[in-house]
Amino acid sequence: MLHDLPADARTLGADLRALRKARGLTLADMAGRLGRSVGWLSQVERDLSDPSIDDLRDMAQVLDVSISSLFRVSSSPGEEGLIVRANRRRPIGNRAAGLVEALLSPDLTDDFEVVHSTFEPGASLPAPVSRPTQEVGYVVSGRLYLEIGDQAFDLGPGDSFRIRGEPFRWHNRTATPCVAIWVIAPPVY
Incomplete structure (x- = not known):
C-alpha cells in the first residue's frame, strides 16, 4: 500500500500535488473537475488513499499528462527519489x-x-x-x-x-x- 512507504520517499501523491500546483489548480479546482471531494483528493496527495485506475485516468486527463507518467518504475533499495537507472x-x-x-x-x-x-x-x-x-x-x-x-x-x-x-x-x-x-x-x- 502507498502509505506504507517511508515518509521521505517520493510518491504518487507527491507527484500529483506537484503537477496540480504546476498547473495553478487548487485542491478545490481539481476535485471539482474530478467530481470528487477535496478531502478525498487531499488524502490521495498525502498517500492516505489509493486512487483507482479510473481515478488515475481522470487525473491524467485533468492534468494533461499521459496516464503512464503517473506510474513509477521500481527502484533498487535505497535509490528511490535519488537515482534513475x-x-x-x-x-x-x-x-x-x-x-x-x-x-x-x-x-x-x-x-x-x-x-x-x-x-x-x-x-x-x-x-x-x-x-x-x-x-x-x-x-x-x-x-x-x-x-x-x-x-x-x-x-x-x-x-x-x-x-x-x-x-x-x-x-x-x-x-x-x-x-x-x-x-x-x-x-x-
Whole structure:
C-alpha cells in the first residue's frame, strides 16, 4: 500500500500535488473537475488513499499528462527519489507522433524536471505551443530544427537552447533520430 512507504520517499501523491500546483489548480479546482471531494483528493496527495485506475485516468486527463507518467518504475533499495537507472526511466508524454520522452528526474516534486527526448526522423510539432515555463535543452545527437518565437534555428550535437514562455515548435528533418535533454521549470509532465 502507498502509505506504507517511508515518509521521505517520493510518491504518487507527491507527484500529483506537484503537477496540480504546476498547473495553478487548487485542491478545490481539481476535485471539482474530478467530481470528487477535496478531502478525498487531499488524502490521495498525502498517500492516505489509493486512487483507482479510473481515478488515475481522470487525473491524467485533468492534468494533461499521459496516464503512464503517473506510474513509477521500481527502484533498487535505497535509490528511490535519488537515482534513475537507464533501464528504469518513467515514460512520459508522447503527445506528438514521433516524440518519445522519458523522465530523467527521480520524480516530479522538484521545481524543475529533466526529460530525455527522442525525436524520430520526420517528426514535428505541427503548431507552435507556448507554456508558462523556462526551458533549457541540449542536443545530444542528431539534428533538430527549432523555431522560438519568430526565429528559426538548426541545432546539432552539443548545441543548447533556452525558451522562456515563447511560442515554439520543432521538427526533425533528417533520416536519423535526434536525442535531446530538456530541463523544464516548473514541471509540466
